[in-house]
Amino acid sequence: MSMGTFHKTGRIPNLIRQALASLLILAPALSAAKPPNIIIFLADDLGYGDLGCYGHPIIQTPHLDSLANEGVRLTDCHSAGTVCSPSRAGLLTGRTPYRSGFYSIAGQPRGSHLLKEEITLPTLLKQKGYDTCFVGKWHLGKFTGQPDPGAHGFDHWFATEVNAFDGPESPSKFVRNGDKVGEVSQWYCDAIVKEAIDWMAARPDPEKPFFLLVSYHEPHTPILPPESYSKRYDNPRTDTLESAIDYGQVHRPLGRPIEENKKYYYGTVTQLDDSVGRLLESLEAQGKTEESIVVFTSDNGPETPVTFEESGNQWEDPIRDRCFGTPGPWHGMKRYVLEGGHRVPGIVRWPGEIEAGSISKELVNGTDWLPTFCHAVGVDAPSDRIIDGVNALPALKGREVERPIPACWMYPANYDSRYLPNMAMRDGDQVLIGWFAPKGDKQATSEWIRSTKLERFTLYDLGIDRSQAYELNDKLPDELKRMKSKMNTLWSSIQKEAPDWAN
Structure with missing residues (x-):
C-alpha cells in the first residue's frame, strides 16, 4: 500500500495496527520508567593520552580501562575550556564559558564567578526529582559572598574553593554545605570519593534518581601520591618508555633535569584510577550499576613543566616539575586552543543503551553534557538563552550529530x-x-x-x-x-x- 493510498482511505494495515496497539500498551510503562542516575568523574589536568585505554605505555589504569570496555570510548571528546574554571562552567551550563564570564579562572578578572542567573544541570535535574551532590574542586567562585554549589542546585556538597594547594595529603580547606570541615586525614581523591559513597548510602529515599559530580584535584599540581603508588614507576623500564613519549610537541624545561619526577605523576593517575574503582564498586554493591550513566573525562589538557618563556626567565618553578601528562598524538597542552589543550579522555557507560566496548569518533564537547542529560531524563534545556551544546546521545552511539553552533x-x-x-x-x-x-x-x-x-x-x-x-x-x-x-x-x-x- 502506498503512502498516498493510506492517507486517502484512512485504512490501517494489520501490522501497523498491531504495532500501534503495542505502543499504547507500553506507553504507561515507558513514561513511568525511572530516570537513570548520573555520575560524572571530572579529572583535573589529565591529558588525552594519560590512560592505558588511550594508549599510555606506562600508566596503569585498570578500573578506567574496564569502564571503557563496558561502555564507549570517545576519541574526539573535548573539555569546554582550556583551563579549570571555564571548563567547569561549560559543563554545568551547556554554554561556551566566555558567555558566562569565564575568561580565565574564577577571580581573574577580579570578582568573576558563576552568576546566580546561570541555569545549571543539577538545578534542571531537580525538576525531575533528582537528589544532587557535588564533591571536590569547585573553582567557580568563593563560598562566601558568591553563589556556592548549594546555590547552583546541589543538595549536598563537600568541596574546596580551588585546588589542594596545601597538599593533596590531608587537605585542610574542605567545606561541607557551608560549614568548614578542617583538615581531612586522607588524600584528596580518597576524601571526596568517601564522601560520595557515604552520601549515596545515606540518601533517605534510595529509589530516587541521583546526580553526582566528582570533581578531582588530581593530577593537578601539587603532585604527591602515596609512596606505594610512585614506587610502582621507579624502575628502568619506566625510564626507557618515558623517553619516547611526546608531550604535545611542547619542549620540556631547558637546562634543568626533571626526569626523576615522572613517577609522582604516573602514581597519581593510578591513585585516581583506584578511587574511581572504589566508587564504582560501591555503586555495584548498592545494585545501581544497571540504572546509572557514568561519565569520566577531564577539564582540559595536561599541564607542562614550566618553560623559559612562561617563567619570565625565572628558571626555578618546581611546582610544575612533576607534570608528565601527555595529550597523546595531539599538539598543545593546557591553555592551548590547539587540540592538545582541550581534547581529553571521554568514557561513558550506560548499560542497555550504549554498546559495551564501542568506540566513537564523533565530536563530543564539554558543553554537550547538559543538553544530553536533559534529553536522557526528559527535562527541557533552558530556552531563554543560548545553549551552545547539543544532545550528544547519538554521538555516544557512533552516529553523527548535527551541531547548529560550532564547537x-x-x-x-x-x-x-x-x-x-x-x-x-x-x-x-x-x-x-x-x-x-x-x-x-x-x-x-x-x-x-x-x-x-x-x-x-x-x-x-x-x-x-x-x-x-x-x-x-x-x-x-x-x-x-x-x-x-x-x-x-x-x-x-x-x-x-x-x-x-x-x-
Missing part, C-alpha cells in the same frame, strides 16, 4: 597571547585558529574581551594533520573564507553576552 574553545585571557592563539573552532575535521587584537596596556580585561576583534587566522585539517603543522590558508582559500565568517559571527555572539567584571 569552540578560547585561550585564557590573563596569559600573554604573543605565544599562543586565542580561539579555535571546529567544523568536521577542519579547525580554524584565530588571534585576537592585542589588549591595550591600560585596558581592563572585560573591556578587551567585549571589544576585541579576530585579526588573523590559520586553517588546519585534523583528518590528515593531527600535529596541526600544515597551514591550509593558501590551499583552501574558499574554506578559509567560509570558516572565518563563521568564527567572526560566533565570536560576535559570545561578546554580546560576556559580562563586564570589575577589571
